[in-house]
Structures are given as C-alpha cells and as structure tokens.
Amino acid sequence: MSYETDIDALFATYTSLLPMKKEDKDRLWQKFRLDWNYNSNRIEGNTLTYGETEALLILGTEPKRLQRDIREMKAHDIGIEYLRDLVDSRRYITEANIRELNQIILKQNYWIETETADGNISRKEIIPGTYKKTPNHVRLRGGGIHKFAEPQDVPTRMESTVKSIREYLKKPDTTLAKFLAELHHDFINTHPFDDGNGRVCRMLLNYVCLKLGWPPVIIKDKNKDGYLLALEQSDGGNLSALEALMKSELEWSLKKSIAAARGEDIEDADDVDKEIQNFVSEHTQRYRTDNNVKRLHLNCTIPIMEKLENKISQFIPLFTEFSTTLQATDLYYEVQNNQMLDCKSLGFAYHLEEYKSDVYNADIQTNISVKVSSHNYEVKCEVRSHNGQQSKFIDFPQTDYNVPIQEGAVDKFCSKIGHAILEVVKDYKLKSTET
Numbered sequence: 001m002s003y004e005t006d007i008d009a010l011f012a013t014y015t016s017l018l019p020m021k022k023e024d025k026d027r028l029w030q031k032f033r034l035d036w037n038y039n040s041n042r043i044e045g046n047t048l049t050y051g052e053t054e055a056l057l058i059l060g061t062e063p064k065r066l067q068r069d070i071r072e073m074k075a076h077d078i079g080i081e082y083l084r085d086l087v088d089s090r091r092y093i094t095e096a097n098i099r100e101l102n103q104i105i106l107k108q109n110y111w112i113e114t115e116t117a118d119g120n121i122s123r124k125e126i127i128p129g130t131y132k133k134t135p136n137h138v139r140l141r142g143g144g145i146h147k148f149a150e151p152q153d154v155p156t157r158m159e160s161t162v163k164s165i166r167e168y169l170k171k172p173d174t175t176l177a178k179f180l181a182e183l184h185h186d187f188i189n190t191h192p193f194d195d196g197n198g199r200v201c202r203m204l205l206n207y208v209c210l211k212l213g214w215p216p217v218i219i220k221d222k223n224k225d226g227y228l229l230a231l232e233q234s235d236g237g238n239l240s241a242l243e244a245l246m247k248s249e250l251e252w253s254l255k256k257s258i259a260a261a262r263g264e265d266i267e268d269a270d271d272v273d274k275e276i277q278n279f280v281s282e283h284t285q286r287y288r289t290d291n292n293v294k295r296l297h298l299n300c301t302i303p304i305m306e307k308l309e310n311k312i313s314q315f316i317p318l319f320t321e322f323s324t325t326l327q328a329t330d331l332y333y334e335v336q337n338n339q340m341l342d343c344k345s346l347g348f349a350y351h352l353e354e355y356k357s358d359v360y361n362a363d364i365q366t367n368i369s370v371k372v373s374s375h376n377y378e379v380k381c382e383v384r385s386h387n388g389q390q391s392k393f394i395d396f397p398q399t400d401y402n403v404p405i406q407e408g409a410v411d412k413f414c415s416k417i418g419h420a421i422l423e424v425v426k427d428y429k430l431k432s433t434e435t
Contacts, residue, residue: 007177007247010254011214017261028215028260030058031267032253035218037077040202041069042221048073050271064402071107076199079104083203087210092166095158098192101203103129106196126194131155136191146235148191157190165204169211177250180205180217181243185234205246215253217246292401293372299405300379300396301370305348307414312350312366315425319363321353345371352425364424366417376400379413383420385428392420 020028038053048056048070052063057077062070079101086093106128124134131154137147149157161183168179187201206216219227223245230241256266309324316322326348347370353363367382379396394416397409 007175007251007254010251010258014215014254014257014261015213017258020261021263024260024263028257028266031256031260032216032218033057033077033080035220036080036206036216037073039218039221040199041073041076043219043224043227044198046072064404066404067407072105075105075107079199079203083207084210087207092169093162093204093207095155095162098158098162098200098204099129099131101200102193102196105199112195124194128193128196131158131192132194136194148189154190154192157186158192161187161190161204165208169208172212176209176212176214177243177246178239180208180246181234181239183208184242184246185231185239188231189235209250214250215257217249217253219245219249289401293377296372296377296401296405297370300410301346303410304368304379304414307410308350308366308368308417311414311418312352312421315352315421318425318429319352319354321351323351323353325349325351345369364421364428366421381413381417381420383417383424385424390424390427392424394420 019025034050034054034057037057038048038050041048046069047066048063053073055061055063056070056073082101082104086097106126108128110126111123112126132151135148135150137145164186165183172179184201184205187204188197191197193200202219209216226241227245230245233239234242259266313322327346348368350366351363352365364383364385367384369378369380371378371380376399378399381394381396382391383394384391394413396413398405
C-alpha cells in the first residue's frame with residue numbers, strides 16, 4: 001500500500017467514525033489547540049514550555065516568563081478561534097481576513113532591528129495587519145540573501161493565493177499534502193507582512209484542512225530542523241521534502257482523531273516528559289546565569305543609564321561641567337550597538353560639577369550600583385552632594401531573576417531619582433547662595 005493510500009485510508013476511517021461523542025470531540029480539540037499554539041509559537045522562538053502553555057490557555061495561570069511570550073501565546077490562541085469562525089462561515093477566506101489574522105497575533109505596533117542592503121543596522125516599525133512597505137529579504141545561514149517578493153508585488157500575489165485556495169476548496173485537483181506544500185512555499189516567498197508570516201502561513205494551511213473536513217496539520221517544533229531544510233529545498237524548486245512533512249503531520253493528526261473517536265488515549269508518548277519538565281521548572285529555584293544577568297542589564301541597567309542621562313542633563317545650565325563614569329567590578333563587559341553584553345556587576349555615576357576656585361570645587365553625584373548574587377540582584381541609587389551634607393537613597397523595586405521587569409518600573413525608578421536630585425540641587429544651591 002502506498003503512502004498516499006495510507007493517508008486516504010486513514011481519512012476514510014476517520015470520517016466513518018463521525019460524528020464523535022461530545023466529550024471525545026472536546027478532548028481532541030484541546031489536544032490540537034495546545035499542540036498548535038505551542039509548536040507554531042515555539043518554532044518562532046517563544047520560550048513557553050508545553051506545560052506552561054497548557055496552564056496558561058486552559059487554567060489561565062500565567063507562568064513566570066517574559067510577558068512578551070505570554071502575550072504572544074494568548075494572541076495566537078485568539079487567532080485560532082478567529083480562524084475556526086472563518087471555517088464555519090459559508091464565505092471563503094479573503095485578503096482582509098488574512099490581514100486580520102496578522103493583526104490579531106501581533107496585536108500592536110512595535111519596532112525591530114533590521115539590516116539594510118548595504119549591511120548597516122537599522123530599525124523598522126512593525127504595523128500589524130498591513131502589507132509590507134519596504135523589502136524584507138533575509139540573510140541565509142550561509143551568508144547569502146534570500147529575496148522575498150517586492151512590496152509592490154504583494155497585492156497581486158496575495159490575490160492569487162486567495163484565489164488558489166478558493167479554487168482548491170471547490171475542486172481539489174491534487175493531494176492535500178501537495179497543495180499544502182505549494183501554498184506554504186508561495187506564501188512564504190511572498191512574505192506579505194513585516195512579521196508573523198510563518199504563524200499566519202500555518203494558519204492558512206489549517207484553514208484549508210478544516211474547511212475540507214480534515215484535522216489540522218501541526219508542524220512540530222521537534223521537527224524544526226527538517227522543516228527549515230524542506231523550506232530551503234523548496235526555494236530551489238524541490239517541494240518533495242515539504243510535501244512529505246505535510247503527509248507525516250497529517251498522518252499524526254488523523255491517527256489522533258481516530259483514537260479520540262474510538263474513546264482511546266490520545267496523549268503522545270513524550271507528553272509525560274513535558275509534564276515532568278514543567279514541574280521541575282516550576283519548583284526549581286532559579287540562580288544567577290549569564291542569560292539572567294544579560295536580561296537584567298538589557299531590560300533594566302541600559303534603560304536606566306539612557307533615561308537618567310537625559311534627566312540629569314536638564315540640570316547642566318546650573319553647573320560648570322557634567323560627566324559620567326562607568327566602573328565594572330569583578331566582571332568583563334562589552335558595549336555593542338548600545339547593548340551591554342556579558343556583564344555581571346557594575347557601577348556608574350553622573351557628576352554635576354561647579355568650580356568655585358582653582359583649589360576647590362563642589363559637585364553633586366548620582367551613583368548607581370548594580371550587584372548580582374547567586375539568588376537575586378540589587379539596583380540601588382545614591383544622590384549626594386560633595387560635602388556629604390545631604391544624601392538620598394532609592395532602591396529598584398524588583399530583585400527576583402524569575403520575575404520579568406514590570407512595565408514602567410524603570411521609568412518610576414528614574415522619576416524618583418530625578419526628584420531626589422532636584423531636592424539635593426535645591427538644598428545645595430540655597431546653601432551656596434547663603435555663603
């Protein structure tokens with residue numbers, strides 16, 4: 001029996017068992033929903049584990065992870081529900097629907113770092129739900145450039161994509177696996193959006209599957225290397241590996257569906273490993289690691305340095321000089337593209353200096369210390385005058401590596417420092433006037 005016949009036989013068996021009991025249908029969809037959300041986001045770099053994904057989407061329990069990954073997973077889950085509504089609709093999917101999918105999973109505008117044609121680093125604003133306005137070619141692992149469709153060609157190509165989906169749903173003229181491979185290849189080479197193309201593409205594949213009465217095709221993160229290799233081969237005109245991957249994943253989904261319809265267990269053999277990993281992750285005390293420290297400096301230290309320098313520079317008209325110093329202790333560090341890397345602990349200070357005479361000068365110092373220990377970190381600030389008559393102390397409110405830096409925490413910290421500097425400056429200037 002050929003592989004194609006196996007797939008056909010599996011699909012025939014699956015349809016013969018319909019309709020399923022409600023409890024079996026519900027547990028099957030929960031399995032597909034979790035695997036779809038987890039794997040599609042994981043392929044794009046999301047760090048949530050399978051157990052964390054389940055806790056988030058089923059129980060509403062947010063893990064101690066980056067808020068960006070949590071928001072991304074929630075948004076993708078909403079996108080899946082939107083897609084299911086499209087499947088249930090009598091109308092075929094439109095370009096507007098596809099743009100809406102991109103809007104749903106990306107949610108809001110944000111900036112990313114990009115590389116220009118001449119190799120320079122630039123920044124681009126991502127506007128969800130809109131086709132790209134500038135080229136989004138990518139550099140390959142081998143160093144070459146893979147060129148996607150130019151922005152001016154996107155509307156025509158997307159119109160063709162939507163038309164091909166509609167025509168295939170009306171009259172499937174080739175195997176489902178082959179059509180999915182072709183659809184995937186065409187969409188990714190159009191790359192219509194500045195971000196989210198992979199996730200939207202995999203949603204389009206499942207729109208076709210669900211509309212035709214098939215279970216969803218879920219490309220697994222564990223097969224990511226083979227998936228990327230198949231995509232590279234398809235760029236060279238050979239779609240056989242991508243088609244084989246689609247067949248394999250369709251077979252997995254059909255077998256799960258048949259087992260569910262028969263009231264059998266549908267858990268994967270490695271699902272218990274996912275549960276074990278999640279339990280161990282949740283109950284293991286986190287210690288200082290290079291990644292934890294790097295995350296601290298990228299999300300806390302560097303923004304503090306940037307915001308404080310702007311804030312303190314407002315006092316310059318009152319003083320003769322303004323300077324900054326950076327002192328590293330028990331560490332090595334590198335500053336590249338305004339990002340501090342491989343940094344363990346450091347101190348930095350801002351000096352507002354006023355020369356009274358050739359032998360005496362006074363200053364106001366703002367000293368920041370960032371100390372990391374095995375279990376937590378501390379960010380402290382002292383604002384003091386040169387004569388030591390007045391000092392202000394401010395502590396950053398967070399110390400736990402496990403907890404992401406809260407939104408607005410850096411701004412509030414710098415605001416408190418700004419108030420403290422103002423009080424010390426006022427006191428210093430009043431005393432200087434009196435003398």
